[in-house]
Amino acid sequence: MMPSLPRDLMSWPFFSIAKTPRHLPIVCNIGAVHLEVAPSGRLPVATIWDADIIVWALSALRHAHARGQSVSVHVPGSPAEILRFTRRGEGAEKYDRLRDALDRLAGTRVTTTLGVPSGQDRVTFPWIVAWQERRGMIDLILPDWLHGAVTTPRGMLTLNHVWFGLTGGLERWLYLLARRHAGRQPSGWSFDLAHLYRKSPTAGSRKRFDLELRGIVSTQGLPGYRLVLTGTTTRGTLSFLPVAATYPQDYVDKWRFPVDNAVENRS
Known part of the structure; x- marks a missing residue:
């Protein structure tokens, strides 16, 4: 399964690149594009390392779609599977960091004019609508904005595992x-x-x-x-x-x- 991301996600500042928590919003206005990425509550903005989870989830959906399987906004998987795919290793500390990353992704709000449905000026969504862990499995719910890229022709590009x-x-x-x-x-x-x-x-x-x-x-x-x-x-x-x-x-x-x-x- 090759790592993949939507093309729009590669062109704009959707994630914090700081190694210290960022609580200030990321705001970018260039041409007709408006983008604001803001934290909610006490959690900081999701980081570009947290984005590895989004890469895993979308890669899993794309892989299933390419094999003719139906896909939805629900993405199930085990913590061990996510950590292996993102090359994080395993261990209790890694699992705790994974959960923290999921919380930041769920707590970050994105407002953008990119890829908005017809009739809308902009759209707002979290990176993860909801997530739960039960019986050793994690179930994510992605926003429609991300899910739509999986089934859109030319919507995604592969990444190098490096x-x-x-x-x-x-x-x-x-x-x-x-x-x-x-x-x-x-x-x-x-x-x-x-x-x-x-x-x-x-x-x-x-x-x-x-x-x-x-x-x-x-x-x-x-x-x-x-x-x-x-x-x-x-x-x-x-x-x-x-x-x-x-x-x-x-x-x-x-x-x-x-x-x-x-x-x-x-x-």
């Missing part, structure tokens, strides 16, 4: 961005740095963002891509160039999406 091993939050987010935009295009995809900062989930300053970005470029740790920085800090670009030798993924539906290579710098 993504689960990426420890940096910005690193993980950049991989999703590269997977979504650069794909297998020989010329890859480039982002204007100022625009990339506006689009990112970072809560830090632009200076700190640039410093962390340069560190990621120097280590070249993104599976399947080579990162290239060009220009100055204020007017530079970051390019994602596919590396065939480390790019084993394919599109979920075996389609190729024509995407024009360009520098993304929309305001």
Whole structure:
């Protein structure tokens, strides 16, 4: 079963990338897209590591759908199955962290204009509508916004399993961005740095963002891509160039999406 995510989830700052709890909302307004990701109660915003559970749930639904089975918003599975798939290992501490992640996903509220049904301006949902653990099994209920991507042609893309091993939050987010935009295009995809900062989930300053970005470029740790920085800090670009030798993924539906290579710098 290949890890998979909806394409829209790879392009925007849907999760906190901080390793400390974030209680401030993530707000992004670019062009016609509005996105707000906010905590509820005392729980912080769900993190990009919590998102591994969403990857597991959607991958399980996509796998079942591809085999001709009916799928719904209910996703059953054992804690051990989730931990193995996300390469977290096992043990009491891992199980406790899994439950904490489920609570954060259920407590985070997303409001967005992306993928809204006809007649609506925006939609609001939690990452997990509800979850329960009983007799060693976990049952999740996903929002319709996520479930719809599973059965939508061209709605999802596969991920490299190595993504689960990426420890940096910005690193993980950049991989999703590269997977979504650069794909297998020989010329890859480039982002204007100022625009990339506006689009990112970072809560830090632009200076700190640039410093962390340069560190990621120097280590070249993104599976399947080579990162290239060009220009100055204020007017530079970051390019994602596919590396065939480390790019084993394919599109979920075996389609190729024509995407024009360009520098993304929309305001």
